[in-house]
Amino acid sequence: MVWYFKIWTLVLKGLLLFMLPLILVVIILEKAFSIIQKLIHPITTHLPQEGIFGAGMLPLLAIVILFFITLIAGVWIEKKKVKTIIPFLEDKLLVLIPGYTLLKSRVNEVFGDLDSKCKSVLVGENDQWKFGIEIERNENGYSMVFFPDPPDAKSGELKMIKSDSIKILEVSMSSLTNLIKKYGLGSTSLIK
Structure with missing residues (x-):
């Protein structure tokens, strides 16, 4: 194999298997953070003007709300009815994300989910x-x-x-x- 073909192959692998999923996660989190900030913007007049650790109260409140939304989503995913929907989503949508199945198996391994068949x-x-x-x-x-x-x-x-x-x-x-x-x-x- 020609050396420059190998370099381009590695660049494409790095782009598709690492950078693209990472960028998608960052974009989704940034969008969620922005939406939450817009939703809670009307209550900024009731928040203290001084921030904590150099950050304003609006971003901190948005982070706390995002944390609780993800916590509720995690609890919701553990429900029996939702667990029946997840395989459908994985088969139709999540398999399009490069490396999703391998990542899911490793996450299941870390959290002790014995249902992982891999x-x-x-x-x-x-x-x-x-x-x-x-x-x-x-x-x-x-x-x-x-x-x-x-x-x-x-x-x-x-x-x-x-x-x-x-x-x-x-x-x-x-x-x-x-x-x-x-x-x-x-x-x-x-x-x-």
């Missing part, structure tokens, strides 16, 4: 083994496995593989992705 695995092919993430397993004896590529572990290859050629690792997905980011350095400690 597992760290080793897949054997012709006396060679490859690290992967089992996305799902069906009753016909096949598994969908994502093979992340270094250095970012967000892009890679997706394959349907016979489940009997897969060894499930007792390793968290974050540990596996960190291992892949280091080009496999330290992988011998995972294999028993």
